[in-house]
Amino acid sequence: MGARGGQALANLAHGLRDLLFPPACAACGAPVGQDEFLCPACQGQVEPLAAPACPVCGLPGHSWLCPACQASPPAFDAARSLAAHAGPLAEVVRGFKYQRRYWLGQGLARLLGDAPRSWWATVDLIAPVPLHPRRLVARGFNQALVLARGLPGREGPELAPRLLSRRRYTRPQVGLDPGARRRNVAGAFAVAPNWQDRLEGAWVLLVDDVFTTGATVNECAKALKQAGAERVEVLTLARAAGGKS
Ligand SMILES: [Zn+2]
Ligand SMILES: [Zn+2]
Secondary structure (H helix, E strand, C coil): CCHHHHHHHHHHHHHHHHHHCCCECCCCCCECCCCCCCCHHHHHCCCECCCCECCCCCCECCCCCCHHHHHCCCCCCEEEEEEECCHHHHHHHHHHHHCCCCCHHHHHHHHHHCCCHHHCCCCCEEEECCCCHHHHHHHCCCHHHHHHCCCCCCCCCEECCCCEEECCCCCCCCCCCHHHHHHHHCCCEEECHHHHHHHCCCEEEEEEEEECCCHHHHHHHHHHHHCCCCEEEEEEEEECCCCCC
């Protein structure tokens, strides 16, 4: 089939999809235009993070290192998030992760892909925070990998989905206090042996859905640096209020 035939088929498929599943806002269900993810009202409620922010952990309201980063510098070098984990965005992330609304991942990945180029283009490797195989089977997908795929590929950094793995099963971080979060994920991540050579001196971008206390990405960054990574940056879609500890 020629390119035009393929395009006609794709148009037909889109037309059918819109007929069967009219495009709706991912958060509130209001009708939206084709390929629109959120309706204008929900889009307007997505809160950009206030500047300035701690240059290391990204905690808003600090023009220099926040007290927590001064007291105990994290293993990662810089963490950035696109928006506050609140309102419609938090709603959609929850639906995606916990209600098996897998299709929301595409729209969320596109949102992450809107991150400024300077936030990801200087690294060598992009590593999604891994799930334990047990959780991967239960959920059916790794949300961090789905999101990481939204960052433009090809000439950019290489996506390395298997760079990190979980050494052990950990209970969900949700509901744990900061100290318990740190203990829960301590030593939980390992670097794949076949990536060791590539990691020497490499800059790595860790991708996850939500930054809460940073305990998980901090443990990932420790493992990466122990294995030779020179710099580890973090990019998450959302940042939970209450910040770092
Ligand atoms: Zn809406
Ligand atoms: Zn900080």
